[in-house]
Amino acid sequence: MFNDFKVLDEDRPVYIQVKEYLKRMMIKGTLQGNQKLPSTRELGLLLGVSRNTIIAAYAGLEEEGFVYTLQGKGSYVAAVSFSSAASVPSWQTDWSSRINGYARQAVELDRMKRGIRADKKTISFTSIAPDEQLFELDLVRRAFLDRMAIEGNVLLNYGYAKGYRPLIELLMRYMEHKGVDMQGKDMLITSGFTEGLDIVMSALGRKNGGTVLCENPSHHTAIKNFKLNGFEITGIPMEHDGINLEELKQALSERSYDCAYFIPSYHNPTGIVTSPEKRIALMKLMAEYQVPVIEDGFNEELRYSGSHALPLIATAGQGNGVIYIGSFSKVLFPGLRVGWVLADKELISYLESIKRARNIHTSTLDQSVLFQYLHNGHLEKYLKKARSEYKRKYEWTKQCCEKYVPFARLSGDGGLHLFLEFEAGFDTHRLLESCSSQGVIFTPGDMFFTDGGGLNTMRIGFSRVSEEDIGTGLRIIGETAFKQLRG
Amino acid sequence: MFNDFKVLDEDRPVYIQVKEYLKRMMIKGTLQGNQKLPSTRELGLLLGVSRNTIIAAYAGLEEEGFVYTLQGKGSYVAAVSFSSAASVPSWQTDWSSRINGYARQAVELDRMKRGIRADKKTISFTSIAPDEQLFELDLVRRAFLDRMAIEGNVLLNYGYAKGYRPLIELLMRYMEHKGVDMQGKDMLITSGFTEGLDIVMSALGRKNGGTVLCENPSHHTAIKNFKLNGFEITGIPMEHDGINLEELKQALSERSYDCAYFIPSYHNPTGIVTSPEKRIALMKLMAEYQVPVIEDGFNEELRYSGSHALPLIATAGQGNGVIYIGSFSKVLFPGLRVGWVLADKELISYLESIKRARNIHTSTLDQSVLFQYLHNGHLEKYLKKARSEYKRKYEWTKQCCEKYVPFARLSGDGGLHLFLEFEAGFDTHRLLESCSSQGVIFTPGDMFFTDGGGLNTMRIGFSRVSEEDIGTGLRIIGETAFKQLRG
Structure with missing residues (x-):
C-alpha cells in the first residue's frame, strides 16, 4: 500500500494530488x-513528499468529511465510506427508449457528428469560420484587463437575461448607423446567432400550421432549427x-406563412449579395402579404465591395x-x-423570458470583453484588415475555380465561401469521397437544400485555407470532377 | 450644417465619431x-478636428459604400442612400397574436420580471448568488492570461459542442473523486445548471404522459423548466x-413517472441536506421503480459540516x-x-446534438478560464475561505432568526439560505409588502411549491447581506410578522 503514488502534474499543488490519491483508495475500497x-x-516518507503536504491533505479530507481525527490517536477513514453505495442495486436504464422525437431528430440532423474527420495534412474547404491568424490577441487581452479593472466583481456575478447593458447600448447605436429606425425596437443578447434563431423559432406561433419561407438553398443550421422547432419549409x-x-x-x-427567413449578404451557401433593388422589391412583397421577416446578418460585416445595401430591417423604416x-x-x-x-420591443420582452428560462443569460x-474591444475602437481597423485579407483570398479562390473547375457554375460575391454547381446528375458526395482519399475535403451542397435537391452542388469555404492549399485543393477537385464527368 | 458635432466619448477614436456623425446625417436625410x-x-475646420481625422472618416465611409470619390472633384454621398427605404411601406405586426403558448408561459412564469426592484439602501434577502467580495480577481486574471498565452487563437475560434476538452477531463476526474463510477459515463458542458436541466428535459420522452417527481418545495427555476417542457409535477x-x-x-x-428530480445538498429553498441513510433509501426506491433521477448538485461544493454524504450518482455505482x-x-x-x-454515454450523445442545435457550444x-483556475489549484483554497465565511454568516442568520422570529419554524443546514415556515394561514406576501416599505425584502416561499401551497413560508438568502444588515433586516421582519400575527 502507498507505493504507487506519483506526482502526475507539476503545475498542481502536490497536497491536492495526495488528497486525490487517498480518495481513490477509499473509492476502490x-x-x-x-x-x-x-x-x-x-506517509510523507512513504509517498516521498513533505510532512506539511500530508498535513494539508489530511486537513482537506477532514473538511470534506472523508477523514476524522481522534485526539492523540491520529486520522481515520470516515465510517460513511464509499462502500455503503454497494447497498443500492445498480440498475440499467435503456436511454434510447426514454428519449423523445426531438432528441432523436437533433441527432439525425447533426451533420457535425457524421462529418469527415480531417487530419492536419488534409486541405479542408469545409469551414467558414474566421482565420484565427487574424485575431489580435493583444487587443483582446487588453479589453479583458481594462474591463476587469473597471468592474471585475460585477462581471463575475450574475447579470441580466437581456444582456450586458453597455454592450446593448453600443450595439443599438451600431445598428442605428446601419440605417435602422430604433423607435419601438429593443435588443436581446444571445449566445451567438444560432441561439437567437432558436429562441425566435421557439416563440413563434403556428397560425399557418408552422410554415417558413426561405431562400433555396439556405443556411443548414437554420434549416435544422426550423425542423427541430416543428416548422415546414418552403x-x-x-x-x-x-x-x-x-x-x-x-x-x-398559394398559402400563408408564419415567417420568412432571408440572408441578404453573402448568402450561405451561395455567397450571393441580394441587390439593393431586390431588397426593396422583396420587402414590398413581405409588406403586402404581412409576413414577418427574420433577417440573418451573419456576414453583414464582411461586405467589402460595391455600393452600400441596407439591411432589410433598415428598409422597413418604422x-x-x-x-x-x-x-x-x-x-x-x-x-x-x-x-x-434586434426587433420589436414587445417581441423582445417575450424572447427575454425564454432566454432566462433556458440559461439565465x-x-x-x-x-464585456466584446464590448470593451468594440468600445476601444478596434473593430474598424480589424474589419479593414480582415476585409482586405478575405478579399484577396476570395479573388484567388475564384481564379482557381475558373481555372481548375471551369465546367461548374460559380457563385459568390465575397465573404468566406464560394458555391459551385455542376451539371444535373453530377454527384458531389461521390466527388467528395474521391477527393477525400486525395487529402481534400469540402461541403457537399445538398445539406443546404430545402427540397432534397442540390446533389450536384458544393460549398468552398476558403477563410482558413492557405493560398497554396487553395490552389492545390481546387486543382485536385477539378481534375477529379473532370474524370467523374467523363466516366 | 456641420455646426452640431461634438466628441461624445474621449475613449473612442475621433474619426469613428465623425463617421457616425455623417452617417446620422445621411440617415436623417x-x-x-x-x-x-x-x-x-x-470639414476639419468646421468640426474642429484635424484634416487627417476627416480623411480617415471619408475613407471608412467609402469602404462601407456610403461615399464615393470622383478623381479631382471630391467626395459625394452614395446614390443608394437611406431615403430609398421610404419606398417600402412600413407595416405593423401584432406580435402578441403571433406568439405561441410557450413564449406566453415563459413570461407568466418569469418571476424576475415581476420582482420587487431594490434600491441600494434596501436590505435584500432575495439573492442566493455568491458574495462577490470573496472573488479572487487576481487569480481569475492570471488564469485568463495563462490560458491566452498557451492557446489564445484556439480559445477565440469555434470549439466543440460537448465542451472544452481539458475542462471535461478535469471535471470527470473531479466527479470521480466524489465517488462516481465513471464507467460508461460521459459529460456535456452547458451554459450553467439551468441550460443543463432545460436540455435534459427537452430530450426526455413522455411515456407516462410527461410526469416528474420532486421534493416539495423545490427549486423554482426547475419547476418553471418542467412546466415549460410540458411536464406535470408531483x-x-x-x-x-x-x-x-x-x-x-x-x-x-400510484402511478409511473418519467423522471425524478432531487436536490440532496442544501436543498433549495429549505436548506436541508438529505442524510446519507435517506440517500440510500431514496435510491433503493428509484431502483425498484426504475425511475431515472436528475440530481441537482448546485450546492454540493458548499458543504462544510458533518460527515461526507455521497452524491446520488455515486450511490448508483455502475x-x-x-x-x-x-x-x-x-x-x-x-x-x-x-x-x-454527467450521465450515461448514450444519453450524453443525444444531449450533445441538442446543445449544438441550440447554441453550438x-x-x-x-x-478555459474556469479550467485554468481549477487547474492552478485555486478551488480548494477558495472553498476553504468561502465555506468558513458562509458558515459564519449562516450561524449568525440562524441566531437572528431564533431571536427575532422565534414563532416561525426554521430549516436549513448551511449553504447560502435559510427557510422559515409560519403558522398556517399566515401570508408572507402581505409580510413582504409591509417589510418592503421598511426597506427589507425576501423571497415569499409559495413560488417554490408544486401544489400552490407554502403561502406561509419564505426564503432568507444571506450570502450577499452584511452581518449588520442581517441583524437589522431580521429584526424588522420579526417585528412586522409579530404584529401581523397578532392583528
Missing part, C-alpha cells in the same frame, strides 16, 4: 471505513442577385415586422458566443 | 444621395433530513439511471456560465 491512516510523518430558388421574385410571389399567393439576428462570429471571435436579436465575460 | 461633401480641410413533502419516504413510496405505487447536473455558480463565478451534465473563454 483499498482504504476502508474506520481504518487508521499512517501518521503524517510516516424554399424559393436563388438567382445571381438574390431570390427569384416571381417564384416568391407565386408561393405567397415597421416592426423584421427580426434582425446579428453576430460577429464570422468576423471577430466565434469562441466568444455572442449574438443579438449569456456569459458576462464574453459580452 | 440632411445629407442626400449624390450631394457633394465639403473638402477634408474645410411534489413530495420534505422532512428535516430529506424527502418523506412514506409519501414517496405511496406516490410511486447503474446509469442518474443524471448529475453540476455548476460552480453558487461557489465561484456565476457570470462565467458553465455547468456540466458554451463560451470557450468561460470554459
Whole structure:
C-alpha cells in the first residue's frame, strides 16, 4: 500500500494530488471505513513528499468529511465510506427508449457528428469560420484587463437575461448607423446567432400550421432549427442577385406563412449579395402579404465591395415586422458566443423570458470583453484588415475555380465561401469521397437544400485555407470532377 | 450644417465619431444621395478636428459604400442612400397574436420580471448568488492570461459542442473523486445548471404522459423548466433530513413517472441536506421503480459540516439511471456560465446534438478560464475561505432568526439560505409588502411549491447581506410578522 503514488502534474499543488490519491483508495475500497491512516510523518516518507503536504491533505479530507481525527490517536477513514453505495442495486436504464422525437431528430440532423474527420495534412474547404491568424490577441487581452479593472466583481456575478447593458447600448447605436429606425425596437443578447434563431423559432406561433419561407438553398443550421422547432419549409430558388421574385410571389399567393427567413449578404451557401433593388422589391412583397421577416446578418460585416445595401430591417423604416439576428462570429471571435436579436420591443420582452428560462443569460465575460474591444475602437481597423485579407483570398479562390473547375457554375460575391454547381446528375458526395482519399475535403451542397435537391452542388469555404492549399485543393477537385464527368 | 458635432466619448477614436456623425446625417436625410461633401480641410475646420481625422472618416465611409470619390472633384454621398427605404411601406405586426403558448408561459412564469426592484439602501434577502467580495480577481486574471498565452487563437475560434476538452477531463476526474463510477459515463458542458436541466428535459420522452417527481418545495427555476417542457409535477413533502419516504413510496405505487428530480445538498429553498441513510433509501426506491433521477448538485461544493454524504450518482455505482447536473455558480463565478451534465454515454450523445442545435457550444473563454483556475489549484483554497465565511454568516442568520422570529419554524443546514415556515394561514406576501416599505425584502416561499401551497413560508438568502444588515433586516421582519400575527 502507498507505493504507487506519483506526482502526475507539476503545475498542481502536490497536497491536492495526495488528497486525490487517498480518495481513490477509499473509492476502490483499498482504504476502508474506520481504518487508521499512517501518521503524517510516516506517509510523507512513504509517498516521498513533505510532512506539511500530508498535513494539508489530511486537513482537506477532514473538511470534506472523508477523514476524522481522534485526539492523540491520529486520522481515520470516515465510517460513511464509499462502500455503503454497494447497498443500492445498480440498475440499467435503456436511454434510447426514454428519449423523445426531438432528441432523436437533433441527432439525425447533426451533420457535425457524421462529418469527415480531417487530419492536419488534409486541405479542408469545409469551414467558414474566421482565420484565427487574424485575431489580435493583444487587443483582446487588453479589453479583458481594462474591463476587469473597471468592474471585475460585477462581471463575475450574475447579470441580466437581456444582456450586458453597455454592450446593448453600443450595439443599438451600431445598428442605428446601419440605417435602422430604433423607435419601438429593443435588443436581446444571445449566445451567438444560432441561439437567437432558436429562441425566435421557439416563440413563434403556428397560425399557418408552422410554415417558413426561405431562400433555396439556405443556411443548414437554420434549416435544422426550423425542423427541430416543428416548422415546414418552403424554399424559393436563388438567382445571381438574390431570390427569384416571381417564384416568391407565386408561393405567397398559394398559402400563408408564419415567417420568412432571408440572408441578404453573402448568402450561405451561395455567397450571393441580394441587390439593393431586390431588397426593396422583396420587402414590398413581405409588406403586402404581412409576413414577418427574420433577417440573418451573419456576414453583414464582411461586405467589402460595391455600393452600400441596407439591411432589410433598415428598409422597413418604422415597421416592426423584421427580426434582425446579428453576430460577429464570422468576423471577430466565434469562441466568444455572442449574438443579438434586434426587433420589436414587445417581441423582445417575450424572447427575454425564454432566454432566462433556458440559461439565465449569456456569459458576462464574453459580452464585456466584446464590448470593451468594440468600445476601444478596434473593430474598424480589424474589419479593414480582415476585409482586405478575405478579399484577396476570395479573388484567388475564384481564379482557381475558373481555372481548375471551369465546367461548374460559380457563385459568390465575397465573404468566406464560394458555391459551385455542376451539371444535373453530377454527384458531389461521390466527388467528395474521391477527393477525400486525395487529402481534400469540402461541403457537399445538398445539406443546404430545402427540397432534397442540390446533389450536384458544393460549398468552398476558403477563410482558413492557405493560398497554396487553395490552389492545390481546387486543382485536385477539378481534375477529379473532370474524370467523374467523363466516366 | 456641420455646426452640431461634438466628441461624445474621449475613449473612442475621433474619426469613428465623425463617421457616425455623417452617417446620422445621411440617415436623417440632411445629407442626400449624390450631394457633394465639403473638402477634408474645410470639414476639419468646421468640426474642429484635424484634416487627417476627416480623411480617415471619408475613407471608412467609402469602404462601407456610403461615399464615393470622383478623381479631382471630391467626395459625394452614395446614390443608394437611406431615403430609398421610404419606398417600402412600413407595416405593423401584432406580435402578441403571433406568439405561441410557450413564449406566453415563459413570461407568466418569469418571476424576475415581476420582482420587487431594490434600491441600494434596501436590505435584500432575495439573492442566493455568491458574495462577490470573496472573488479572487487576481487569480481569475492570471488564469485568463495563462490560458491566452498557451492557446489564445484556439480559445477565440469555434470549439466543440460537448465542451472544452481539458475542462471535461478535469471535471470527470473531479466527479470521480466524489465517488462516481465513471464507467460508461460521459459529460456535456452547458451554459450553467439551468441550460443543463432545460436540455435534459427537452430530450426526455413522455411515456407516462410527461410526469416528474420532486421534493416539495423545490427549486423554482426547475419547476418553471418542467412546466415549460410540458411536464406535470408531483411534489413530495420534505422532512428535516430529506424527502418523506412514506409519501414517496405511496406516490410511486400510484402511478409511473418519467423522471425524478432531487436536490440532496442544501436543498433549495429549505436548506436541508438529505442524510446519507435517506440517500440510500431514496435510491433503493428509484431502483425498484426504475425511475431515472436528475440530481441537482448546485450546492454540493458548499458543504462544510458533518460527515461526507455521497452524491446520488455515486450511490448508483455502475447503474446509469442518474443524471448529475453540476455548476460552480453558487461557489465561484456565476457570470462565467458553465455547468456540466454527467450521465450515461448514450444519453450524453443525444444531449450533445441538442446543445449544438441550440447554441453550438458554451463560451470557450468561460470554459478555459474556469479550467485554468481549477487547474492552478485555486478551488480548494477558495472553498476553504468561502465555506468558513458562509458558515459564519449562516450561524449568525440562524441566531437572528431564533431571536427575532422565534414563532416561525426554521430549516436549513448551511449553504447560502435559510427557510422559515409560519403558522398556517399566515401570508408572507402581505409580510413582504409591509417589510418592503421598511426597506427589507425576501423571497415569499409559495413560488417554490408544486401544489400552490407554502403561502406561509419564505426564503432568507444571506450570502450577499452584511452581518449588520442581517441583524437589522431580521429584526424588522420579526417585528412586522409579530404584529401581523397578532392583528
